[in-house]
Amino acid sequence: MKEKKTELHFFFLTDYEKEEVFLRKRALQGWRMEKSAGYVYTFRRAEPEDIVYRIDFNSLRKEDRETYLQLYQDYGWTFLDENNDFAYFCKKADGTADDDLDLFSDGASKSEMLGRIFRRKMIPILILGVIYVLLMGYSVSGDIQNGFSSVWGIVGTGVSIAIIVLYVMLLAHLILGFRRLQAKYNSESQG
Amino acid sequence: MDDKLRRIYCPMTESGFYILFCLREEMHGYDIGKTVQRMTGGELSISPGTMYGTLSKMERDGLIGLRKIEEKRKYYGITEVGREILANEIRRIRRMYVNSRGEDYHEGKED
Numbered sequence: 001m002k003e004k005k006t007e008l009h010f011f012f013l014t015d016y017e018k019e020e021v022f023l024r025k026r027a028l029q030g031w032r033m034e035k036s037a038g039y040v041y042t043f044r045r046a047e048p049e050d051i052v053y054r055i056d057f058n059s060l061r062k063e064d065r066e067t068y069l070q071l072y073q074d075y076g077w078t079f080l081d082e083n084n085d086f087a088y089f090c091k092k093a094d095g096t097a098d099d100d101l102d103l104f105s106d107g108a109s110k111s112e113m114l115g116r117i118f119r120r121k122m123i124p125i126l127i128l129g130v131i132y133v134l135l136m137g138y139s140v141s142g143d144i145q146n147g148f149s150s151v152w153g154i155v156g157t158g159v160s161i162a163i164i165v166l167y168v169m170l171l172a173h174l175i176l177g178f179r180r181l182q183a184k185y186n187s188e189s190q191g
Numbered sequence: 192m193d194d195k196l197r198r199i200y201c202p203m204t205e206s207g208f209y210i211l212f213c214l215r216e217e218m219h220g221y222d223i224g225k226t227v228q229r230m231t232g233g234e235l236s237i238s239p240g241t242m243y244g245t246l247s248k249m250e251r252d253g254l255i256g257l258r259k260i261e262e263k264r265k266y267y268g269i270t271e272v273g274r275e276i277l278a279n280e281i282r283r284i285r286r287m288y289v290n291s292r293g294e295d296y297h298e299g300k301e302d
Contacts, residue, residue: 067260069263077239100238103239106241
């Protein structure tokens with residue numbers, strides 16, 4: 001039986017709750033997450049067990065990392081890996097009170113984390129994306145007006161258009177995600 | 192008090208109040224969490240993400256200060272600004288408590 005395996009999953013900025021559910025499912029199937037790099041997850045074989053995974057987002061300075069991890073360790077969380085400022089923690093579900101299986105105890109702090117993700121990761125995506133789309137859009141319309149100089153010109157334009165379409169789809173997914181989570185955390189705050 | 196602080200911290204969130212209240216003594220995050228759980232008879236649990244976020248924010252806003260780091264744990268304590276905000280919040284809670292007993296509230300009156 002294989003000891004380790006890797007899987008590719010495209011979880012984006014607003015998909016961390018789904019990611020947590022996915023990782024817990026894998027643990028129940030006997031695969032514990034070890035590493036997360038880019039969109040590649042490394043799992044190792046273990047006894048099937050109900051383990052809760054939680055993902056936190058913090059842009060920590062190097063000097064703050066130690067005390068941050070110690071705090072979470074004090075609360076019984078095991079640190080697994082860090083990927084793009086997202087930190088992965090886990091804790092056994094059996095024998096743990098529900099209150100202790102979450103990293104956040106109120107909607108306000110979940111909302112603040114969402115805000116950090118937005119400011120730190122979404123805004124650069126928006127800025128770079130808008131610049132790219134404007135540049136590509138400009139050169140694509142130029143090609144269409146002036147005619148294509150070769151087959152590669154057509155292929156290049158096709159690729160640019162495809163990238164723009166994918167970017168817009170990602171943007172829509174993220175914007176909808178931010179709105180959905182914000183609404184969810186706001187309703188939790190009023191509890 | 193700063194207008195900006197007033198807008199953020201009046202009123203305070205429940206966990207914010209308890210964290211600031213505990214930090215009248217020097218404490219680190221997990222200790223604050225255990226103390227709050229005991230104080231509230233188990234009714235309020237502050238999870239680590241909420242604790243870390245609130246402590247960082249209060250430190251940035253000047254309500255608490257980092258006193259020392261021991262064995263990888265940050266010990267915080269309340270500042271003068273923090274005391275003022277806490278006093279304000281306690282006054283507000285007392286007002287609601289007095290009113291909840293069907294009495295009118297008068298500022299400065301001891302109950």
